[in-house]
Amino acid sequence: MKHRLTQLLAALALGAAVSLPALASKDVVIAIDQNFTTMDPYDANDTLSPAVAKSFYQGLYGFDRSMKIVPLLAESHVVSKDGLVYTLKLKRGVKFHDGSDFNAEAVKVTFDRVTNPENKLKRYNLYKNIAKTEVVDPYTVRFTLKESFSPFINTLAHPTGVIISSVALARLGKGIAQSPVGTGPFRFVEWKQGDFVRVEKFAGYWRKGYPKVDTLTWRPVADNNTRSAILQTGEAHFIYSVPYEQAEVLKSKPGIELTASPSIIHRFMSMNTQQKPFDNVKVREAINYAINKEALIKVAFSGYAIPADGVLPRGMEHALKLGPWPYDPAKARELLKEAGYPNGFESTLWAAVNNTTWVKAIQFLQQQLGQVGIKVQVQALETGQRVEKVESAKDAASAPVRMYYMGWSSSTGEADWAMRPILASESFPPRMYNTAYYKNDAVDADIAKALNTTSADEKDKLYADAQRRIWKDAPWAFLVTEQLLSARNKKLTGMYVMPDGSFDFNEIELK
Amino acid sequence: MTGYIIKRLFGLLPTLLIVAVLVFMFVHLLPGDPARLAAGPDADPQTVALVRQDLGLDRPLPEQFVSFFTRMLHGDFGASMRTRRPVSTEIAERFTPTLLLTLSSMGWSVILGMSLGVVSAVFRNQWPDRVGMAVAVSGISFPSFALGMLLMQIFSVQLGWLPTIGADSWRHYILPSLTLGAAVAAVMARFTRASLVEVMQEDFVRTARAKGLKERTVIAKHCLRNALIPVVTMMGLQFGFLLGGSIVVEVVFNWPGVGRLLVDAVSTRDYPVIQALVLLFSLEFILINLIVDVLYGLINPTIRYH
Numbered sequence: 001m002k003h004r005l006t007q008l009l010a011a012l013a014l015g016a017a018v019s020l021p022a023l024a025s026k027d028v029v030i031a032i033d034q035n036f037t038t039m040d041p042y043d044a045n046d047t048l049s050p051a052v053a054k055s056f057y058q059g060l061y062g063f064d065r066s067m068k069i070v071p072l073l074a075e076s077h078v079v080s081k082d083g084l085v086y087t088l089k090l091k092r093g094v095k096f097h098d099g100s101d102f103n104a105e106a107v108k109v110t111f112d113r114v115t116n117p118e119n120k121l122k123r124y125n126l127y128k129n130i131a132k133t134e135v136v137d138p139y140t141v142r143f144t145l146k147e148s149f150s151p152f153i154n155t156l157a158h159p160t161g162v163i164i165s166s167v168a169l170a171r172l173g174k175g176i177a178q179s180p181v182g183t184g185p186f187r188f189v190e191w192k193q194g195d196f197v198r199v200e201k202f203a204g205y206w207r208k209g210y211p212k213v214d215t216l217t218w219r220p221v222a223d224n225n226t227r228s229a230i231l232q233t234g235e236a237h238f239i240y241s242v243p244y245e246q247a248e249v250l251k252s253k254p255g256i257e258l259t260a261s262p263s264i265i266h267r268f269m270s271m272n273t274q275q276k277p278f279d280n281v282k283v284r285e286a287i288n289y290a291i292n293k294e295a296l297i298k299v300a301f302s303g304y305a306i307p308a309d310g311v312l313p314r315g316m317e318h319a320l321k322l323g324p325w326p327y328d329p330a331k332a333r334e335l336l337k338e339a340g341y342p343n344g345f346e347s348t349l350w351a352a353v354n355n356t357t358w359v360k361a362i363q364f365l366q367q368q369l370g371q372v373g374i375k376v377q378v379q380a381l382e383t384g385q386r387v388e389k390v391e392s393a394k395d396a397a398s399a400p401v402r403m404y405y406m407g408w409s410s411s412t413g414e415a416d417w418a419m420r421p422i423l424a425s426e427s428f429p430p431r432m433y434n435t436a437y438y439k440n441d442a443v444d445a446d447i448a449k450a451l452n453t454t455s456a457d458e459k460d461k462l463y464a465d466a467q468r469r470i471w472k473d474a475p476w477a478f479l480v481t482e483q484l485l486s487a488r489n490k491k492l493t494g495m496y497v498m499p500d501g502s503f504d505f506n507e508i509e510l511k
Numbered sequence: 512m513t514g515y516i517i518k519r520l521f522g523l524l525p526t527l528l529i530v531a532v533l534v535f536m537f538v539h540l541l542p543g544d545p546a547r548l549a550a551g552p553d554a555d556p557q558t559v560a561l562v563r564q565d566l567g568l569d570r571p572l573p574e575q576f577v578s579f580f581t582r583m584l585h586g587d588f589g590a591s592m593r594t595r596r597p598v599s600t601e602i603a604e605r606f607t608p609t610l611l612l613t614l615s616s617m618g619w620s621v622i623l624g625m626s627l628g629v630v631s632a633v634f635r636n637q638w639p640d641r642v643g644m645a646v647a648v649s650g651i652s653f654p655s656f657a658l659g660m661l662l663m664q665i666f667s668v669q670l671g672w673l674p675t676i677g678a679d680s681w682r683h684y685i686l687p688s689l690t691l692g693a694a695v696a697a698v699m700a701r702f703t704r705a706s707l708v709e710v711m712q713e714d715f716v717r718t719a720r721a722k723g724l725k726e727r728t729v730i731a732k733h734c735l736r737n738a739l740i741p742v743v744t745m746m747g748l749q750f751g752f753l754l755g756g757s758i759v760v761e762v763v764f765n766w767p768g769v770g771r772l773l774v775d776a777v778s779t780r781d782y783p784v785i786q787a788l789v790l791l792f793s794l795e796f797i798l799i800n801l802i803v804d805v806l807y808g809l810i811n812p813t814i815r816y817h
Contacts, residue, residue, distance in 0.1 A: 035775055037593050037594055038594055038595065043595070044551075045549065045550060045551020045552070045553070045554065046551065117561055120561050120562065120564070120565040122549070122550055122551060122554065122558065122562060123553075124557075124558050124561060125550075125553060125554050125555050125557065125558040126553065128557075174595070177594075177595065178596070192604075192767065193601065193604045193605060193767060193772075194604075194605060194767035194768070194771055194772065194775075195677065195678065195765075195767035196677075219676070219765070220765075221676060221765045222762055222765070222771075223762050223763050223765065225660050225663075225763070226663070226675065226676060226762075226763055226764070226765055229660075229663050229664065229667060229668050229675050230667075230675045230676055232668045233667045233668055233671060233674075233675055235674060235675055235676065235677075383543060383548065383778060383779075383780075384541055384542040384543025384548075384780060385542050385543070386543075387542070387543040387544050387547050387548060388542040388543055388544070391544075391547060392544055392547065411552075411553050417553075421553070430547075430556065431555060431556050432555065433552070
């Protein structure tokens with residue numbers, strides 16, 4: 001107490017001396033490498049926009065820093081035996097920024113909006129399984145699903161699954177994307193296109209004593225050097241991402257702390273299993289043996305990654321540790337000989353993204369494959385090319401993709417979305433991204449069954465079986481799991497990058 | 512003169528028309544499906560179809576062109592595919608920062624560049640010329656992103672005198688304006704010098720000197736005015752380029768202008784925004800050319816327009 005008093009006196013004295021306000025307002029600036037597209041999470045296809053929208057919106061559930069599900073606006077839920085009906089108890093006494101009450105009606109209006117295809121929202125896909133949303137009483141809501149779907153609570157916890165004020169929605173319609181009204185810790189102030197989004201503390205926030213800062217400014221700053229410069233000048237308190245080549249520079253600056261946090265971003269190289277020579281499992285195994293993952297991490301990720309030790313990234317629920325796949329070029333050559341390619345073969349290797357890190361990675365892979373006699377031509381695809389050549393390919397037989405270096409992060413943070421879109425046979429392009437054109441009926445069955453079961457044990461068994469089979473079939477070269485690099489001013493605490501590249505800033509504070 | 516200007520303004524319409532047709536075609540020829548891009552990595556075919564329908568991309572190309580064209584004639588450029596806001600608002604918000612930055616860069620660089628050019632021409636092959644042209648050549652050769660980063664490192668990071676990003680106060684304009692204007696100043700200096708040197712060898716200059724006029728009057732009144740025509744042309748061109756938003760400088764200083772908007776639009780295949788921006792840039796060039804032509808008449812009264 002005494003300490004605080006002296007602080008206050010000191011602040012007052014300082015205020016009097018230089019005529020600054022006695023209690024300086026706490027403004028935090030966060031600079032991010034991409035631009036946000038919309039302030040309506042249901043219409044956002046990126047990770048960043050909903051992450052920023054968490055300043056003013058909240059969902060019924062959410063993820064904590066380690067991607068564990070925590071209730072936010074919901075208190076608890078009950079699932080019916082058939083897994084089709086979810087009844088949720090809601091938190092009482094929560095207000096929206098426009099003063100209206102948070103209740104079951106708001107939940108219903110929000111989900112009716114996204115599940116109606118007429119509204120053409122980009123996240124329709126994620127919520128279309130909801131058949132209806134009903135108000136049981138003002139603080140109880142009931143979701144009925146079309147098909148049972150065990151990770152439904154994960155879907156609700158997805159950063160896009162936020163509750164919008166029904167009053168504001170009725171008033172603004174589509175304009176809600178420009179003037180969001182939610183229950184979050186901050187109230188939306190201004191979105192200056194290309195410059196910043198600013199939010200201010202919401203006095204009526206239901207978590208007492210929060211937030212601990214007065215305003216938050218989110219700035220999209222695309223240029224790597226500029227982002228690092230504004231952290232050093234103090235114009236930003238937190239930057240994400242930090243390019244690998246700047247990591248060492250920032251590490252050495254006083255007052256700045258560099259953080260490498262775990263991610264669920266998996267990097268792998270898919271091999272078109274329907275085409276020669278990749279239809280032979282020995283060839284696919286050989287390629288896995290041919291790549292030195294540790295060296296790849298040093299070359300392309302400056303050490304900020306870990307070798308992939310399974311089909312699912314480490315740390316994800318149901319992830320099974322199966323690897324990493326050992327580096328053994330001699331064994332690779334032997335396997336190639338057994339497969340009938342004693343002198344190797346020629347092929348192509350594409351990367352899904354064209355930037356330095358990706359180009360370095362495929363060049364390294366090219367070199368490693370060359371060591372065992374596989375000569376590949378490499379090409380990093382620009383976005384449009386990628387959509388054209390890989391994602392829009394009509395069928396498996398004519399798809400031009402062979403080896404394809406890509407990444408995936410499950411946006412709902414759970415196993416289903418980390419496997420189904422990239423490994424189930426229903427997900428061949430152009431539907432989804434199974435660029436290995438991998439088809440294993442047992443794996444398909446495991447994934448489908450796991451969706452329908454409500455028993456956690458059963459689910460664990462099914463996913464373990466699927467992962468073992470996939471690892472054995474090796475439709476990919478399993479490479480690395482990335483780490484996320486961010487840097488902050490040491491005065492800032494409570495700001496975290498989550499494993500999916502979103503942010504946790506509930507405890508954000510500026511000393 | 513007024514008649515001429517009106518005539519030119521009418522002549523502008525067919526040019527814009529051709530640009531509109533070309534840009535529509537080129538944009539739709541770009542590889543990549545915008546619906547797929549807009550729907551995002553998690554979308555299934557059904558959602559992509561929804562998005563495609565919403566963006567009007569499911570209709571045949573000629574039909575899309577007709578609707579784009581008729582709406583454009585009514586001054587409606589559609590909505591951005593990325594943000595769903597009207598393209599006109601999207602561009603209007605970004606245009607002012609670019610315009611202000613362009614004006615501030617052009618202001619100092621034209622004055623400095625021309626003075627440098629005049630001094631170099633007058634003291635041709637003497638040390639002021641050598642210094643001036645050395646500066647000018649470095650200005651042209653130094654890439655603007657490198658200059659931007661250098662200035663930022665010195666004045667923002669090391670000395671802490673100036674802000675790095677944003678466009679809120681006059682102090683925010685200093686570094687980007689210096690970066691953007693450096694090349695312009697250099698070009699202006701070179702052009703002024705070359706043109707002035709040429710004019711100074713003409714007969715009428717000798718006559719003026721022979722009349723006993725002061726050297727200062729000869730240079731300022733007789734030579735400079737005649738040397739201005741190519742300089743003004745160059746000035747117009749540079750102005751046009753800068754108004755298009757210097758992509759590099761806008762990215763380095765995170766300037767909320769049209770250059771960055773164009774980059775974002777191209778990477779997400781935001782057709783309506785790309786089309787409107789290219790049309791806007793063409794219009795700017797045509798208008799600037801018109802102004803330059805009018806200036807010719809003012810500088811040299813022997814030029815007459817009909």
